[in-house]
Amino acid sequence: MVSYTQFTLETRAFRLSTPPEALQELRDLVRLSKLGPRTYENSYAGGKYGVEYEWMAEAKERWADGFDWTAVEARVNEFPNIKAKVVDDDGATYSIHFIGLFSQRKDAIPLMCIHGWPGSFLEFIGFLSALKAKYTSENLPYHVIVPSLPGYGFSDSPPVDRDWTLQDSARLLHKLMEGMGFEGGYAVQGGDIGSYTARIMARTYDSCKVLHLNFCAMTCPEEAADTPLEAYEREALERSDKFVKFGTAYVMEHATRTATIGFVLSSSPLALLAWYFNPLHVDRLITDKLGRIGEKFLTWTHETPSMDEILASVTLYWLTQTFPRGVYPYRQEVIDDTHGSMTDAECRRVIKDGAKRYMFHPDPKYYCEKPMGYSWFPYEIVPVPKAWAATTGNLVWYRSHEKGGHFAALEQPEALLDDVEEFLKQVWGPK
Structure with a gap:
């Protein structure tokens, strides 16, 4: 690793190797946890x-009795895993975990890919695998760094x-x-909370040269109000509207009762599983015009x-006790005492409208003047049209x-990798 990067950290x-007793404790807790009774809502309402x-x-x-965590560990350990000690401005030191790939090329482009909630570095295993299948360390065009955000996975807590705040992260x-x-x-590159980070x-640091997003949450800006939308954009926004109405209660819970939900989900692995899966799970009838009543799928994903x-x-x-340690961004997203200033009327509107407030992306303070790319996916929960995203930065590359x-x-993973590679080929000039 040190042969092709210059570390000062x-x-x-x-x-990754979990003690057997910790895995046995988890299995025991799962077995002992009760599901609760059958109800109309959990048995006959079609999700x-x-x-x-x-x-x-x-x-x-x-x-x-069937899931094999050690197989996950083995796949993770196929890639370099590093813990780095990062000293903050106030002198505090944080151990930050990351997984990635390093190139032997002197002109390799350093690329950081950032996850969100309820995600982790595990999201990018397929992305990294696609890179390994395509390149060797001798010709890999990138140094790829996939960190665990502070409070997530194997990184230290805030x-x-x-x-x-996310500015701190x-x-x-x-x-x-x-x-x-670097x-x-x-x-x-980032999606979900990773897109905010x-x-x-990109907006704050000179050495961050280019930005690629697959999430750009915002409402329609005034300057794009009269811009015609493509049919696929309108269809996706209709799905998003249903998600906002029926699938965002968890946001307010995370933001306003952060401590409480942290205790609840730390008490039972089944509670964590239900909550982790719950915001993704809706009736197909709500989100799809095909009318296949009761057929399940995840609104946050295209395929289950x-x-x-x-x-x-x-x-x-x-x-890793990630949930209580990593839920902090939601306080900032909904009722933010540090990022901006909201009037009492605005705060009341946020609560009334189910916390439909999007930070950073539409904020003029975070307009990205550097080259920006945007990948649009149809089953994104907030599938922002190209014209809207273009008001938030110097959008030079786009693909739907x-x-x-x-x-x-x-x-x-392959499609996202293709997008990122094409974007970087366009915007990253010779050093």
């Missing part, structure tokens, strides 16, 4: 009111004695990139992830897709 190799009983019962059985990730010798310039980095993919992510969250949703790196 203290780093150590990290190998309209959340996760169904049959799915939870199947997941419980699989998690307790401090408990003061507030922590962005600062640490920027220091991580510079500390690995102060000459790097690219950043990535935009902050496998049971083991879901259990892998929830297991990571449980073993026919498949894929909110977790683009997980669902469509």
Whole structure:
């Protein structure tokens, strides 16, 4: 690793290996946890009111007696895993975990890819695998860094004695990139909360040269109000409207009762599983015009992830206590005492409208003057049209897709990789 990067940070190799007793405790807790009674809402409403009983019962059985976390560990350990000590401006030191790939090319482009909630670095395993299949370390065009955000996975928690914002997370990730010798310039890519963090980095730090997003949450800006939309954009926005109306209660819970929901979901792995899966799960009738009543799918994804993919992510969250440590961005997103200033009337409107407030992307303070790319996926929860996204920065590259949703790196890793590569070929000039 050190043969082709110039580290100034203290780093150590990290190998994922969970103690057997921790895995046994998790299996025991899953077996002992009760599902609760059958109800109309969880058994006969077609998923309209959340996760169904049959799915939870199947997941419980699989998690307790069939799911193999060690297979996930083995796949993760196929890639370099590093923990780096990042010193913040106030002298505090944070251990930040990242997984990635490093090139031996001197002209390799440093690229950071940032996850969101309820995601993790696991989302990008397919993305990294596609890179490994396409390139060797000798001809890989990039150094790819996929960090765990502070509070997520194997990264340290934010401090408990003061507030922590996405600006703080962005600062640490920027220091991580510079500390690995990439102060000459790097690219950043993000979806979900990672898109906010990535935009902050591009707007704030000179060495962050270009920005690629697959999430650009915002409402229609005045300057794009009269711009005609493509038919596929209108159709996607109709789905998004249903999601806002029926699928965003979790946002207010995260933002306004952050401590409470943290205790609740730390008390039972089944509670965490239900909550993790619940915001994704809706009746197909609500979101699709095909009329196949009761047929399930995930609104955040185009195709339902496998049971083991879901259990892998929830297991990571449980073993690392990620949920209570990593839910902090929602306070900032809904009722923000640090990012901007809201009038009392605006605060009341936010609560009345179900917290439909989007930060950073439409904020003029975070307009990205640097080259920006945007990948549009049809089952994104907030599928912002190209014309809207173009008002938030110097949009020089755009592509729409026919498949894929909110977790683009997980669902469509090859497509996202193609997008990022094409974008970088267009905007990254010779050093």
